[in-house]
Amino acid sequence: MSLYEYAHDLDTPVHPVSAPDYMPVEELRALQLHRLQGLVRRVYDHVPLTRARMDERGVRPEHIQTLKDIALLPFMMKTDLRDTYPFGLFACPMNDIVRFHCSSGTTGKPIVIGNTQNDIRVWQNGCMRALALCGVRSPDIMQVAYGYGLFTGGLGLHYGGEGLGCAVLPISGGNTDRQLMLMRDMGTTVIACTPSYFLHLIDEGMKKGIDFKRDMQIRHGVFGAEPWTEEMRAKIESLTGIFAHDIYGLTEIAGPGVANDCRCRRGLHVFEDHFYPEIVDPETLEPLPDGEQGELVFTTLTRTGTPMLRYRTRDISRLLTGACPCGRTIRAIERIHARSDDMLIIRGVNVFPSQIEAGLLSIDSVLPHYQIVVGKEGDLDTIEIKVEVTRETFSDDIKTLERLRQRIGQAVQRIINLSPHITLVEPHTLPRSEGKLQRVTDLRNRAVSSKGV
Ligand code: ADP
Ligand code: ZN
Secondary structure, eight states: OOHHHHHHHOOOOOOGGGGGGGOOHHHHHHHHHHHHHHHHHHHHHHOHHHHHHHHHHTOOGGGOOSGGGGGGSOOBOHHHHHHTTTTTTOOSOGGGEEEEEEEOOSSSSOEEEEEEHHHHHHHHHHHHHHHHHHTOOTTOEEEEOSOOSSSSHHHHHHHHHHHTTOEEEOOOSOOHHHHHHHHHHHTOOEEEEOHHHHHHHHHHHHHTTOOHHHHOOOOEEEEESSOOOHHHHHHHHHHHOOEEEEEEEETTTTEEEEEEEOTTOSSEEEOTTTEEEEEEOTTTOOBOOTTOEEEEEEEETTOOSSOOSSEEEEEEEEBOOSOOTTOOOSOEEOOOOEESSOOEEETTEEEOHHHHHHHHTTSTTEEEEEEEEEEEETTEEEEEEEEEEOHHHHTSOHHHHHHHHHHHHHHHHHHHSSOOEEEEEOTTOSOOOSSOOOOEEEOHHHHHHHTTO
């Protein structure tokens, strides 16, 4: 029996938390409209930036009479969060905020998202539904190897797992030896981490003579936070005998648990009673009909701390048409392969070239000419930055140069949270361009296809 047939054969009762996944479509649209109207009123009353943009267009909350009227509303973008840093888009008093999360901005400062008690519940609901959709349930032992802290990955999956009654092991990212030891000794049945980190765990396990099929109890992998492919899914499943599921989300909208693929593997169902999806043309910003490819936009229908109206994710996808054989009525998006901006995702961490530039140029002897090379070592991403330094610096002794290399590395690491390999080069050795300079070389896709993964 193939894994796919096995998946369909599993007699998994629908968990009560999944009920909204099957809501009759008309009821769902009515609920969404009701929630949208409430949201627009809240944002108009409490977020000056949005109110000003709506006033400019002559749009008032009472103009939202149907879901289609959402097209009257202005968009929000990461730059809005940056420009109003840290709290400018908050729609509630600080008294109501119970937790912050941060994600990369486009420069040195992160963006800040505030969560109220209500928002934490909404997000937990998304994560519980995502996990339930994967077939995770009590008494699963769930090892959460996404980073905890300002990232949403760790705490999101953590509360999702606890909500379903799983036994959660909050190990966070890194420390591969300990991950493997606890995974084996405790009989972990669900692993949640980036797909590339799981491949790394498999590799390191193999070096220690661990065969995942023989020595581990894992049934489900909940993989996301970075783009990956059907080919990588097939590789993971054949090496380990687990189900590899795709979970999608972003900090601005909640965190993980905005969408998750189902057993039909057509795409990822969006928990659209909370996170209303649209696809727009990234150039004209006109809404596109279901089935057409464009930029994914979300409106957080139920959030109260930092609600987002038509937030442009920059992720490229499409809303799938036709009913899904799994019976869910909530729509699904095609899995994300591309973005419409220059954001890189390295080891699951979002990195903008402009952040790297901000770190580099904070050091005096660095010249504004650099190249970023993203590659792979085994299954883990690597990042090298080649940077020109002044001629005087270059004539310094080796020790001084090494110290400078470290200082530059630390300055960049402080901003992007990843430690890059820095290579210092002489002035005028890196490429120049009269047009748009290609500063980033991403060798990862090539490496993947050459391995036939
Ligand atoms: P996360 O903790 O999920 O990485 P971030 O806000 O840091 O949240 O990053 C969100 C971005 O990560 C998304 O806009 C998307 O580009 C990418 N991403 C998240 N999940 C997936 C996924 N399953 N497939 C492809 N890209 C993903
Ligand atoms: Zn489905």
